[in-house]
Amino acid sequence: MYKRLNKYISDTGHCSRREADKLIESKRVKVNGNSPELGTKIGPEDKVTVDGKLINAVAEDKSDRVYIAYNKPVGITCTTERKVQGNIIDAISYKQRIFPIGRLDKPSEGLILLTSDGDIVNKILRAENAHEKHYRVIVDKLVTDSFIQGMSNGVPILDTVTKPCEVRRAGKFGFDIILTQGLNRQIRRMCEYFGFAVTRLTRKRIMHIDLKGLKPxxxxxxxAEEMKVMNKALEGSSKTVVQ
Structure with a gap:
């Protein structure tokens, strides 16, 4: 079975497809000793190297892929760039190369998934796949009925209007919100629209995976059960990469 070179590299967990394209363009990738073009397809007999190091194909049954749930503390940055102080890769210090699925802002905390499986990354990140993310949010003012209603109905931010979502009060200054979108700093921007500032933001759940029993x-x-449910939920999901 043949696959595009950038997907071949991404599937191994070495980097994202976009980053793989950059490696190919900068001539750091060789296929059978030669510099390939973007879009080159790789077969079982081909030898792929990055900076002279052999990149082995992943197992078809995904038995060699890693799936991790991490309770990210405030201050950790969701980047694979090791030069960034407090990056998530150094924070976890996992023996195998992994990368985060999506991101969680540096001032935010809670659940983030990491993996070496490029296909799952792309499927989960597709907004139209409508995979739920549950957040607990604390703000600087008393939460009112009108605020809850306004957040639920959709908020004009970033030249669009957020999708209607489920919002529930959680104490005088808190609320729970369930999103299927992933706009940049979405919850903070939504709150700012109504004159509220977020003082604490915790992601408690992604799809069926939660933080229970996982310390910061x-x-x-x-x-195995979580993976079974995830694979079932992602069966109809697009593999298109989010840009």
Missing amino acids: GAYRHLS
């Missing part, structure tokens, strides 16, 4: 700064591997 700790990670765990997804269970």
